[in-house]
Amino acid sequence: MLFGQGMRIKGNDDMQKQDYYARIEAPDMRDYGVYLQCDKLLACQKPLADMVNGDELQFQIVHQVEELWMKLIAYSLVDVIAFMEENNTHRVVTLMGRVHRLMRMMTMQLDMLETMSPKEYQQIRLQLGNGSGQESPGFKFLLRMPPDLWKAFKTFYLDRHALTVEDIYDGKYDHGDSYVVAEALVEFDELFQKFRANHVYLIQRSIGLGSKSLKGRPVDLLKAGASHRFFPELWDIRAEMTDRWGSQYGVVRDSISEHEKAAE
Numbered sequence: 001m002l003f004g005q006g007m008r009i010k011g012n013d014d015m016q017k018q019d020y021y022a023r024i025e026a027p028d029m030r031d032y033g034v035y036l037q038c039d040k041l042l043a044c045q046k047p048l049a050d051m052v053n054g055d056e057l058q059f060q061i062v063h064q065v066e067e068l069w070m071k072l073i074a075y076s077l078v079d080v081i082a083f084m085e086e087n088n089t090h091r092v093v094t095l096m097g098r099v100h101r102l103m104r105m106m107t108m109q110l111d112m113l114e115t116m117s118p119k120e121y122q123q124i125r126l127q128l129g130n131g132s133g134q135e136s137p138g139f140k141f142l143l144r145m146p147p148d149l150w151k152a153f154k155t156f157y158l159d160r161h162a163l164t165v166e167d168i169y170d171g172k173y174d175h176g177d178s179y180v181v182a183e184a185l186v187e188f189d190e191l192f193q194k195f196r197a198n199h200v201y202l203i204q205r206s207i208g209l210g211s212k213s214l215k216g217r218p219v220d221l222l223k224a225g226a227s228h229r230f231f232p233e234l235w236d237i238r239a240e241m242t243d244r245w246g247s248q249y250g251v252v253r254d255s256i257s258e259h260e261k262a263a264e
Protein backbone atom coordinates (compact mmCIF):
# COMPACT_ATOMS: atom_id res chain seq x y z
CA MET A 1 0.00 0.00 0.00
CA LEU A 2 2.39 2.63 -1.27
CA PHE A 3 -0.30 5.36 -1.17
CA GLY A 4 -1.11 4.63 2.46
CA GLN A 5 2.58 4.74 3.43
CA GLY A 6 2.97 8.04 1.61
CA MET A 7 0.03 9.47 3.53
CA ARG A 8 1.53 8.29 6.78
CA ILE A 9 4.90 9.89 6.01
CA LYS A 10 3.19 13.13 5.00
CA GLY A 11 1.22 13.03 8.28
CA ASN A 12 4.47 12.64 10.22
CA ASP A 13 6.07 15.51 8.28
CA ASP A 14 3.13 17.75 9.13
CA MET A 15 3.37 16.85 12.80
CA GLN A 16 7.10 17.53 12.72
CA LYS A 17 6.46 20.90 11.08
CA GLN A 18 3.84 21.85 13.69
CA ASP A 19 6.31 20.88 16.39
CA TYR A 20 9.01 23.08 14.86
CA TYR A 21 6.55 25.96 14.47
CA ALA A 22 5.47 25.73 18.12
CA ARG A 23 9.11 25.87 19.23
CA ILE A 24 9.95 28.79 16.89
CA GLU A 25 7.02 30.77 18.26
CA ALA A 26 7.71 30.10 21.96
CA PRO A 27 11.19 31.46 22.68
CA ASP A 28 13.21 30.49 25.72
CA MET A 29 12.73 33.58 27.89
CA ARG A 30 16.00 33.96 29.84
CA ASP A 31 17.29 37.45 30.70
CA TYR A 32 18.25 38.05 27.04
CA GLY A 33 14.71 37.27 25.88
CA VAL A 34 13.12 39.22 28.75
CA TYR A 35 15.17 42.38 28.10
CA LEU A 36 14.52 42.27 24.34
CA GLN A 37 10.90 41.18 24.79
CA CYS A 38 11.45 38.32 22.35
CA ASP A 39 8.09 36.79 23.25
CA LYS A 40 6.24 39.93 22.11
CA LEU A 41 8.56 40.42 19.14
CA LEU A 42 7.99 36.94 17.79
CA ALA A 43 4.24 37.30 18.30
CA CYS A 44 4.12 40.33 15.95
CA GLN A 45 3.81 38.11 12.88
CA LYS A 46 0.83 36.02 11.85
CA PRO A 47 0.82 32.55 13.45
CA LEU A 48 3.08 30.36 11.28
CA ALA A 49 0.26 27.86 10.75
CA ASP A 50 -1.91 30.61 9.15
CA MET A 51 0.61 31.85 6.57
CA VAL A 52 -0.81 31.73 3.02
CA ASN A 53 2.52 30.48 1.66
CA GLY A 54 6.21 30.17 2.43
CA ASP A 55 6.88 33.83 1.54
CA GLU A 56 4.40 35.58 3.81
CA LEU A 57 6.61 35.46 6.92
CA GLN A 58 9.45 37.04 4.95
CA PHE A 59 7.05 39.69 3.60
CA GLN A 60 5.86 40.64 7.10
CA ILE A 61 9.31 40.57 8.70
CA VAL A 62 10.99 42.70 6.01
CA HIS A 63 8.28 45.37 6.38
CA GLN A 64 8.41 45.24 10.18
CA VAL A 65 12.20 45.47 10.28
CA GLU A 66 12.07 48.43 7.90
CA GLU A 67 9.60 50.14 10.29
CA LEU A 68 12.05 49.58 13.13
CA TRP A 69 14.93 51.07 11.15
CA MET A 70 12.74 54.08 10.29
CA LYS A 71 11.98 54.50 14.00
CA LEU A 72 15.72 54.57 14.70
CA ILE A 73 16.34 57.03 11.85
CA ALA A 74 13.61 59.37 13.13
CA TYR A 75 14.96 59.15 16.70
CA SER A 76 18.49 59.90 15.46
CA LEU A 77 17.32 62.86 13.37
CA VAL A 78 15.58 64.38 16.40
CA ASP A 79 18.99 64.32 18.14
CA VAL A 80 20.69 65.67 15.01
CA ILE A 81 18.42 68.73 15.13
CA ALA A 82 19.23 69.30 18.82
CA PHE A 83 22.98 68.97 18.17
CA MET A 84 22.72 71.36 15.21
CA GLU A 85 21.16 73.91 17.54
CA GLU A 86 24.30 73.60 19.72
CA ASN A 87 26.61 73.73 16.68
CA ASN A 88 27.96 70.38 17.93
CA THR A 89 29.22 69.27 14.54
CA HIS A 90 31.07 66.14 15.67
CA ARG A 91 27.86 64.74 17.11
CA VAL A 92 25.87 65.78 14.04
CA VAL A 93 28.32 64.07 11.69
CA THR A 94 28.51 60.86 13.73
CA LEU A 95 24.73 60.57 13.99
CA MET A 96 24.21 61.38 10.32
CA GLY A 97 26.74 58.60 9.57
CA ARG A 98 24.44 56.26 11.50
CA VAL A 99 21.42 57.50 9.55
CA HIS A 100 23.26 56.95 6.26
CA ARG A 101 24.15 53.38 7.22
CA LEU A 102 20.52 52.76 8.19
CA MET A 103 19.27 54.10 4.86
CA ARG A 104 21.71 51.86 2.96
CA MET A 105 20.59 48.87 5.00
CA MET A 106 16.93 49.66 4.33
CA THR A 107 17.62 49.79 0.61
CA MET A 108 19.58 46.53 0.65
CA GLN A 109 16.84 44.76 2.58
CA LEU A 110 14.25 45.50 -0.12
CA ASP A 111 16.25 42.98 -2.15
CA MET A 112 15.07 40.14 0.08
CA LEU A 113 11.61 40.34 -1.47
CA GLU A 114 13.01 39.73 -4.94
CA THR A 115 13.32 36.06 -3.91
CA MET A 116 9.49 35.91 -3.83
CA SER A 117 7.76 34.72 -6.99
CA PRO A 118 5.15 37.02 -8.62
CA LYS A 119 2.48 34.37 -8.01
CA GLU A 120 3.27 33.98 -4.32
CA TYR A 121 3.12 37.75 -3.96
CA GLN A 122 -0.35 37.79 -5.55
CA GLN A 123 -1.50 35.29 -2.88
CA ILE A 124 -0.08 37.54 -0.13
CA ARG A 125 -1.52 40.68 -1.72
CA LEU A 126 -5.02 39.29 -1.25
CA GLN A 127 -4.36 39.51 2.53
CA LEU A 128 -3.51 43.22 2.56
CA GLY A 129 -6.95 44.85 2.38
CA ASN A 130 -6.29 48.12 0.58
CA GLY A 131 -3.15 48.76 2.62
CA SER A 132 -0.44 50.85 0.99
CA GLY A 133 3.20 51.58 1.76
CA GLN A 134 2.15 55.22 1.64
CA GLU A 135 0.44 54.60 4.98
CA SER A 136 3.73 53.45 6.57
CA PRO A 137 3.93 55.36 9.89
CA GLY A 138 7.73 55.43 9.82
CA PHE A 139 7.91 56.66 6.24
CA LYS A 140 5.26 59.34 6.79
CA PHE A 141 7.14 60.59 9.83
CA LEU A 142 10.45 60.71 7.95
CA LEU A 143 8.88 62.68 5.10
CA ARG A 144 7.97 65.39 7.64
CA MET A 145 11.49 65.77 9.10
CA PRO A 146 13.52 67.43 6.29
CA PRO A 147 11.92 70.91 6.72
CA ASP A 148 12.96 70.90 10.41
CA LEU A 149 16.47 69.69 9.49
CA TRP A 150 16.75 72.45 6.90
CA LYS A 151 15.53 75.10 9.35
CA ALA A 152 18.13 74.04 11.93
CA PHE A 153 20.90 73.93 9.32
CA LYS A 154 19.99 77.34 7.89
CA THR A 155 19.67 79.02 11.30
CA PHE A 156 22.71 77.53 13.04
CA TYR A 157 25.14 76.74 10.21
CA LEU A 158 24.37 79.49 7.67
CA ASP A 159 22.62 82.56 9.17
CA ARG A 160 24.41 82.44 12.52
CA HIS A 161 27.79 82.61 10.69
CA ALA A 162 26.52 85.01 8.01
CA LEU A 163 27.13 82.34 5.35
CA THR A 164 25.19 81.36 2.24
CA VAL A 165 25.09 78.03 0.45
CA GLU A 166 27.18 79.63 -2.30
CA ASP A 167 29.79 80.72 0.28
CA ILE A 168 30.28 77.29 1.77
CA TYR A 169 30.47 75.48 -1.58
CA ASP A 170 32.42 78.01 -3.63
CA GLY A 171 32.95 81.70 -2.64
CA LYS A 172 34.32 81.01 0.88
CA TYR A 173 34.85 77.26 0.54
CA ASP A 174 37.05 75.98 3.37
CA HIS A 175 35.61 72.47 3.96
CA GLY A 176 34.46 73.81 7.35
CA ASP A 177 31.65 72.69 9.66
CA SER A 178 28.82 74.19 7.58
CA TYR A 179 30.07 72.44 4.45
CA VAL A 180 30.48 69.08 6.20
CA VAL A 181 26.97 69.25 7.70
CA ALA A 182 25.52 70.30 4.32
CA GLU A 183 27.13 67.26 2.68
CA ALA A 184 25.70 65.00 5.41
CA LEU A 185 22.23 66.33 4.52
CA VAL A 186 22.88 65.82 0.81
CA GLU A 187 23.89 62.23 1.45
CA PHE A 188 20.69 61.59 3.41
CA ASP A 189 18.68 63.11 0.56
CA GLU A 190 20.50 60.99 -2.04
CA LEU A 191 20.11 57.77 -0.03
CA PHE A 192 16.40 58.46 0.44
CA GLN A 193 16.01 58.84 -3.33
CA LYS A 194 17.95 55.60 -3.85
CA PHE A 195 15.63 53.78 -1.42
CA ARG A 196 12.60 55.00 -3.36
CA ALA A 197 14.19 54.12 -6.71
CA ASN A 198 15.09 50.60 -5.54
CA HIS A 199 11.55 50.18 -4.27
CA VAL A 200 10.32 50.97 -7.80
CA TYR A 201 12.63 48.19 -9.12
CA LEU A 202 11.14 45.81 -6.55
CA ILE A 203 7.64 46.69 -7.70
CA GLN A 204 8.64 46.20 -11.32
CA ARG A 205 9.91 42.73 -10.36
CA SER A 206 6.87 41.68 -8.34
CA ILE A 207 3.68 43.31 -9.66
CA GLY A 208 4.89 45.17 -12.75
CA LEU A 209 4.98 48.93 -13.33
CA GLY A 210 1.92 49.09 -15.56
CA SER A 211 -0.33 48.00 -12.67
CA LYS A 212 -2.39 49.89 -10.08
CA SER A 213 -1.87 50.00 -6.31
CA LEU A 214 -4.44 48.52 -3.91
CA LYS A 215 -5.81 52.06 -3.68
CA GLY A 216 -6.25 52.12 -7.47
CA ARG A 217 -3.40 54.61 -8.11
CA PRO A 218 -1.03 53.96 -11.03
CA VAL A 219 2.20 52.47 -9.65
CA ASP A 220 4.10 54.63 -12.14
CA LEU A 221 3.42 57.64 -9.88
CA LEU A 222 6.06 56.34 -7.47
CA LYS A 223 8.75 57.29 -9.99
CA ALA A 224 8.07 60.97 -9.32
CA GLY A 225 8.64 60.38 -5.59
CA ALA A 226 11.93 58.67 -6.38
CA SER A 227 13.36 61.89 -7.81
CA HIS A 228 11.97 64.18 -5.07
CA ARG A 229 14.73 66.27 -3.41
CA PHE A 230 14.46 67.36 0.24
CA PHE A 231 17.13 70.06 0.06
CA PRO A 232 16.95 71.57 -3.44
CA GLU A 233 19.28 74.49 -2.55
CA LEU A 234 22.07 72.01 -1.81
CA TRP A 235 21.63 70.35 -5.21
CA ASP A 236 21.07 73.51 -7.27
CA ILE A 237 24.38 75.03 -6.13
CA ARG A 238 26.24 72.33 -8.10
CA ALA A 239 24.57 73.27 -11.39
CA GLU A 240 25.02 77.00 -10.63
CA MET A 241 28.74 76.40 -10.03
CA THR A 242 29.07 74.45 -13.26
CA ASP A 243 27.45 77.31 -15.19
CA ARG A 244 29.53 79.97 -13.42
CA TRP A 245 32.86 78.15 -13.73
CA GLY A 246 31.89 77.13 -17.25
CA SER A 247 31.32 80.74 -18.29
CA GLN A 248 35.13 81.04 -18.43
CA TYR A 249 35.10 78.90 -21.56
CA GLY A 250 31.55 79.31 -22.92
CA VAL A 251 29.40 76.32 -23.75
CA VAL A 252 32.06 74.04 -25.28
CA ARG A 253 35.70 74.03 -24.13
CA ASP A 254 38.67 74.02 -26.45
CA SER A 255 40.40 70.62 -26.51
CA ILE A 256 43.58 70.21 -24.44
CA SER A 257 44.75 67.22 -26.51
CA GLU A 258 47.50 67.96 -29.08
CA HIS A 259 45.98 65.36 -31.39
CA GLU A 260 42.59 67.08 -31.47
CA LYS A 261 44.15 70.55 -31.75
CA ALA A 262 46.00 69.42 -34.90
CA ALA A 263 42.74 68.15 -36.38
CA GLU A 264 40.92 71.48 -35.69
Ligand code: HEM
Pocket (backbone or CB within 6 Å): 062, 063, 066, 067, 110, 113, 121, 132, 133, 134, 135, 136, 139, 196, 199, 202, 203, 206, 207, 212, 213, 214, 215, 217, 218, 219, 222, 225, 226
Ligand atom coordinates in the same frame (compact mmCIF):
# COMPACT_ATOMS: atom_id res chain seq x y z
C1 HEM B 1 6.93 43.05 -3.21
C2 HEM B 1 7.06 44.03 -2.38
C3 HEM B 1 6.39 45.36 -2.50
C4 HEM B 1 5.45 45.79 -3.38
C5 HEM B 1 4.80 45.02 -4.52
C6 HEM B 1 5.15 47.15 -3.04
C7 HEM B 1 4.22 47.92 -3.69
C8 HEM B 1 3.95 49.23 -3.43
C9 HEM B 1 3.01 50.04 -4.14
C10 HEM B 1 2.12 49.55 -5.29
C11 HEM B 1 3.05 51.27 -3.62
C12 HEM B 1 2.18 52.48 -4.04
C13 HEM B 1 1.02 52.55 -3.11
C14 HEM B 1 -0.03 53.59 -3.45
O1 HEM B 1 0.09 54.32 -4.44
O2 HEM B 1 -0.99 53.67 -2.65
C15 HEM B 1 4.02 51.24 -2.56
C16 HEM B 1 4.36 52.33 -1.79
C17 HEM B 1 5.27 52.26 -0.76
N1 HEM B 1 5.89 51.12 -0.27
FE1 HEM B 1 5.93 49.34 -1.13
N2 HEM B 1 5.92 47.53 -1.98
C18 HEM B 1 6.68 46.46 -1.61
C19 HEM B 1 7.58 46.40 -0.56
C20 HEM B 1 7.84 47.43 0.29
C21 HEM B 1 8.75 47.36 1.41
C22 HEM B 1 9.59 46.16 1.86
C23 HEM B 1 8.72 48.56 2.00
C24 HEM B 1 9.52 48.88 3.20
C25 HEM B 1 9.54 50.02 3.82
C26 HEM B 1 7.78 49.40 1.26
C27 HEM B 1 7.47 50.70 1.54
C28 HEM B 1 6.68 51.50 0.76
C29 HEM B 1 6.59 52.93 0.95
C30 HEM B 1 7.34 53.73 2.00
C31 HEM B 1 5.71 53.40 -0.01
C32 HEM B 1 5.38 54.86 -0.28
C33 HEM B 1 6.46 55.31 -1.24
C34 HEM B 1 6.45 56.70 -1.77
O3 HEM B 1 5.49 57.44 -1.54
O4 HEM B 1 7.44 57.03 -2.46
N3 HEM B 1 7.28 48.66 0.23
N4 HEM B 1 4.56 49.98 -2.47
